[in-house]
Amino acid sequence: MPQVKVFITLKPTLLDAQGRVIENALGALGYDNVKQVRMGKYIEMEVQGDTPRVEREVREMCDRLLANPVIEDYRFEVVE
């Protein structure tokens, strides 16, 4: 069954408060070469169907539920 990996990220125009705190914490650990930390979400699922159908449905799932287009971008991979 095709496995789907969905990556959801906050739009680049929005301040990612969590990403900034992570960046500061990494800096405190001595990794002062780290910049632009952004935190997102990762969703894995198995979806039955041929690839075109799975791609169409996953896009719909992202638009309707998995991501909020007002604040988030998404991309996904379908692995046969």
Added chain:
Amino acid sequence: MKFGVIRFPGSNCDQDAYFVVRDVLKQPVDYIWHQETSVKGYDCIILPGGFSYGDYLRTGAIARFSPVMSATQEFAERGGLVIGICNGFQVLCEAHLLPGALIRNVGLKFRCRQVQLRVDNADTPWTCATTEGQVLTIPIAHGEGCYVADADTLAALQANRQIVFRYCDESGVPDLAANPNGSMLNIAGVCNPTFNVLGMMPHPERASESILGSADGRRIFESVLQSVQQTGGFVPAH
């Protein structure tokens, strides 16, 4: 005037809202379970605060697909009065009944304290018992109350006077220091273009009796009563 307080799994300000309507406003009120498919017979629907569905995925994202939300959406589209408080505001944004979205507070802290709100528009069913520029003291209690929207949406909100409340200092100035969560334009509450739907992060139901430190929240509930009395109320066709 009959109120309905929607209960989602994880709502936790439902009893406070119910108490204010029944014991402070002395109006009839029912709880409405999220599995209900009708909101028939109500004049005003309250979506209370809390953590519906554990805030899983995004705040309000799952609750918006509850059966009762389809009925609420229809009710709102026909002009019915709907107020979302805190988590209720998040649900209304997810349901696209209000523009924008609410994300994690800048600074990540859960903010729980009294704040000052400036009434930016007193010409709504939710604020007609206040005056423009009036400063209300009402508590907030949220971790994800940072209001965001794109530039076009913000411009439209301003042009249509849909920004109803902004975080401000005690003299009514909505500056950065008075902003508890990073909300764009210090926005604490917005309406839809027809003003029958309001979302706000502060909790008026926690500030409706002076024994609680402020009774300013009561002005919002009294506004609703006043507006319904003046207009004869809204009776949606079912």
